[in-house]
Amino acid sequence: MSDQIQFIVEKLNQEPFRKNYNLITFDSLESVQLLQLLSDVLGEIDPKHAVDIREELPEQTAKRMLSLLGILKYKPPGSLSDLSAFRQGLVTGSKPVIHPVLHWLLQRTSELKKRAYLARFLVKLEVPAEFLQDDAVADINKQYEELMEVFKNLHKECEQLKTSGLSTAEIRRDITAMEEEKDQLIKRVERLKKRVETVQNHQRMLEIARQLRLEKEREESLAQQKQEQKNQLFHAEQRLQRAQLQLKEMHHAVVDSKPESLMKKLEEEINFNSYLVTEKLPRELESKKNSTYFLQKVAAEPAMSQSDLDVVETKINEVNAQINQLIEKRMMKYEPIDSRFSMYRQQASIISRKKEAKAEELQAAKEEMSSAERQMLQKTNQAHELEGSDVLKGDEFKHYVNKLRSKNTFYKKKRLEIAEITAEYGVLQRTEELLKQRHEALQQQLQAIEDKKGISGYSYTQEELERVSAVKSEMDEVKGRTLDNMSDMVKKLNAMVAEKKASLAPVIKELRQLRQKCQELTQECDEKKIQYDSCAAGLESNRSALEQEVKGLLEECFQEESNYRYINCMKRTLEVQLQRAKEEMKACVSPDPQERRKAIREQYTRMILEQENLGKKLREKQKVVRESHGPNMKQMKMWQDFEQLMECKKECFLKQQNQTAIGQVIREGGKDRLVL
Numbered sequence: 001m002s003d004q005i006q007f008i009v010e011k012l013n014q015e016p017f018r019k020n021y022n023l024i025t026f027d028s029l030e031s032v033q034l035l036q037l038l039s040d041v042l043g044e045i046d047p048k049h050a051v052d053i054r055e056e057l058p059e060q061t062a063k064r065m066l067s068l069l070g071i072l073k074y075k076p077p078g079s080l081s082d083l084s085a086f087r088q089g090l091v092t093g094s095k096p097v098i099h100p101v102l103h104w105l106l107q108r109t110s111e112l113k114k115r116a117y118l119a120r121f122l123v124k125l126e127v128p129a130e131f132l133q134d135d136a137v138a139d140i141n142k143q144y145e146e147l148m149e150v151f152k153n154l155h156k157e158c159e160q161l162k163t164s165g166l167s168t169a170e171i172r173r174d175i176t177a178m179e180e181e182k183d184q185l186i187k188r189v190e191r192l193k194k195r196v197e198t199v200q201n202h203q204r205m206l207e208i209a210r211q212l213r214l215e216k217e218r219e220e221s222l223a224q225q226k227q228e229q230k231n232q233l234f235h236a237e238q239r240l241q242r243a244q245l246q247l248k249e250m251h252h253a254v255v256d257s258k259p260e261s262l263m264k265k266l267e268e269e270i271n272f273n274s275y276l277v278t279e280k281l282p283r284e285l286e287s288k289k290n291s292t293y294f295l296q297k298v299a300a301e302p303a304m305s306q307s308d309l310d311v312v313e314t315k316i317n318e319v320n321a322q323i324n325q326l327i328e329k330r331m332m333k334y335e336p337i338d339s340r341f342s343m344y345r346q347q348a349s350i351i352s353r354k355k356e357a358k359a360e361e362l363q364a365a366k367e368e369m370s371s372a373e374r375q376m377l378q379k380t381n382q383a384h385e386l387e388g389s390d391v392l393k394g395d396e397f398k399h400y401v402n403k404l405r406s407k408n409t410f411y412k413k414k415r416l417e418i419a420e421i422t423a424e425y426g427v428l429q430r431t432e433e434l435l436k437q438r439h440e441a442l443q444q445q446l447q448a449i450e451d452k453k454g455i456s457g458y459s460y461t462q463e464e465l466e467r468v469s470a471v472k473s474e475m476d477e478v479k480g481r482t483l484d485n486m487s488d489m490v491k492k493l494n495a496m497v498a499e500k501k502a503s504l505a506p507v508i509k510e511l512r513q514l515r516q517k518c519q520e521l522t523q524e525c526d527e528k529k530i531q532y533d534s535c536a537a538g539l540e541s542n543r544s545a546l547e548q549e550v551k552g553l554l555e556e557c558f559q560e561e562s563n564y565r566y567i568n569c570m571k572r573t574l575e576v577q578l579q580r581a582k583e584e585m586k587a588c589v590s591p592d593p594q595e596r597r598k599a600i601r602e603q604y605t606r607m608i609l610e611q612e613n614l615g616k617k618l619r620e621k622q623k624v625v626r627e628s629h630g631p632n633m634k635q636m637k638m639w640q641d642f643e644q645l646m647e648c649k650k651e652c653f654l655k656q657q658n659q660t661a662i663g664q665v666i667r668e669g670g671k672d673r674l675v676l
Contacts, residue, residue, distance in 0.1 A: 004099060004100070004103045005023060005026065005027065005099065006023065007103060007106070007107075008026070008099065008102050008103055008106060009021050009022065009023060009026050011106040012026075012037075012106075016044060017040065017041075017044070019037075030093070031092055031093025031094070032053070032054075032093060034093045034095065034098045035053050035061065035093045035098070036052070036053050037098075037102070038065065038098055038101060038102060039051065039053050039061070039065070041102060041105050041106065042065060042068055042105070044109070044113075045068075045072070045105065045109065045112045045113050045116050046068060046113075046116040049064060049065075049068055058091050059091070061091075062087060062090050062091045065090060066087065066090065068116070069101070071115070071116065071119045071123060072105075072112050072115055072116065072119075073115075074101065074104060074105075076097075076100075118155070121148065121151050122148060122151070122152070124145075124148070125144070127141055200440075272359070272362065275355075275359060276359065276363070280356065280359055350545060353544075353548070354541060354544055357544065584599055584600060584601065587599035587602075588601060588602075
């Protein structure tokens with residue numbers, strides 16, 4: 001308790017309370033002051049509760065505090081046996097009630113602030129059922145619940161963003177780096193523009209370069225579209241193959257299926273469902289009802305301490321021991337030793353347990369299969385939305401991985417070639433610049449010569465004619481090559497189709513033989529599978545019995561281990577208490593006065609003596625004050641009368657002085673008149 005009060009005082013002396021309490025002043029607080037202090041702490045957690053309790057009734061104060069403590073999920077300590085006693089202590093401001101509440105609130109102030117903030121938006125308003133019959137009220141209630149869910153999601157996202165680790169310093173560094181890169185690119189573009197402006201016909205060359213870039217982008221987009229169409233064609237062929245395989249499997253299933261097998265499957269399913277409906281589900285429902293009843297009963301009871309729990313555990317153990325004794329007596333009384341019914345009962349109970357376990361396993365497997373099917377449908381829908389094709393499986397996925405690997409190696413080779421080409425391009429660009437400079441110098445010389453001879457522009461027109469003729473000849477060659485290539489490709493494709501037909505004929509014959517062999521092997525596999533299932537069922541029954549036995553032994557082991565640990569802890573606590581008691585006795589019996597002073601008993605006796613001496617002095621002082629109270633009051637009254645008397649004399653003296661002054665003035669005025 002002293003540690004608890006010390007913790008409360010330390011927290012109240014810190015921000016934001018700043019109460020400047022010590023242990024004595026805090027312990028001497030009255031009930032009203034304690035309630036106000038509790039209200040201040042609750043007001044720090046929820047600002048709506050920062051009120052002065054003198055302005056409201058005690059019942060309203062208790063109701064307000066209880067509602068907030070309920071929202072904050074505060075549980076009264078185990079020493080309070082009844083909730084009504086806790087409420088009464090909260091109304092009267094009892095210290096055993098207020099101190100634990102303050103300790104609990106001050107321990108987790110930040111967590112409770114967050115909980116109080118969320119409670120403002122997440123505590124659901126209970127609307128009576130008769131009001132919900134109205135459509136408008138029902139719609140508003142539905143919107144209210146939807147907004148509550150939206151608030152939950154937004155709060156979760158906000159918390160995730162707070163803990164995501166993104167700092168403003170990193171973002172600022174990234175922004176500054178991007179701005180520096182932008183400045184560098186702008187400077188580089190300006191340098192390139194200056195270099196290009198010195199070249200003749202640079203506008204025309206820029207336009208041609210822009211058109212070339214647009215055509216390359218168009219070519220890339222067309223190549224991408226072509227690749228997408230190829231992929232779509234490939235996936236469509238795969239879907240067609242899978243559909244054909246499924247159709248074949250369904251044909252085989254229809255051919256192999258018989259009415260007897262279908263009826264047998266239906267009977268097994270009906271038996272399983274009837275077992276679930278008649279035996280398993282009613283037992284589970286009854287057990288759930290019993291557990292809910294006991295849980296409601298436990299929730300309605302007041303909070304229990306550790307000692308109460310220990311008493312209940314001992315009672316349970318005693319009742320279990322009595323039940324076991326009664327069962328043994330009944331077995332000894334009504335069942336003879338040589339009776340064989342016990343063996344049959346045990347076998348029946350084992351079979352029933354196995355039956356229940358298998359039913360649970362089957363139900364769990366069905367649920368798992370249904371969940372897997374739902375997940376598969378979701379994944380396929382997502383795949384359709386993203387790529388528009390089915391998910392690859394088995395050999396198709398392996399083929400796809402091998403294709404990706406080959407593309408990766410091809411990409412690496414091409415990247416090396418591109419690096420070499422870029423290096424060579426740099427060298428060629430430099431040589432091109434040098435040649436352009438030489439060409440410009442020669443052109444200037446040639447133009448000067450043409451101007452001298454009077455035939456300016458001759459060389460330019462001759463170059464244009466040569467360039468146009470060269471372009472025309474190149475286009476003619478390209479057209480001829482493309483026609484030759486197309487004719488050669490058609491011939492090659494026809495030849496390849498004929499070769500594939502000839503090579504696939506013996507493979508198809510072998511495939512028919514392999515299909516017959518596959519059918520024989522599947523029949524043999526089914527027979528072996530039936531034998532395996534029968535053997536596995538027998539082994540599984542033995543394994544389940546052994547598992548039950550091992551499970552019981554493990555539970556006993558865990559129970560004994562927990563009992564051992566509990567007894568060991570109790571032993572340690574008792575040893576510590578015994579050691580403290582021995583040290584206290586040793587200090588009390590010790591002849592050394594310093595050792596005696598260290599004893600707790602001596603300390604408390606000294607404190608009691610000091611308090612008794614203090615109380616004695618205060619009583620003597622009180623006695624002196626009481627004895628001198630009457631004479632002091634009389635003396636004070638006499639002084640008050642004396643003061644009033646002096647005031648009266650003062651007033652009379654002042655009046656007399658005023659009258660003498662007025663008489664002198666009158667007499668002086670009369671003399672003046674006589675003189676006149």
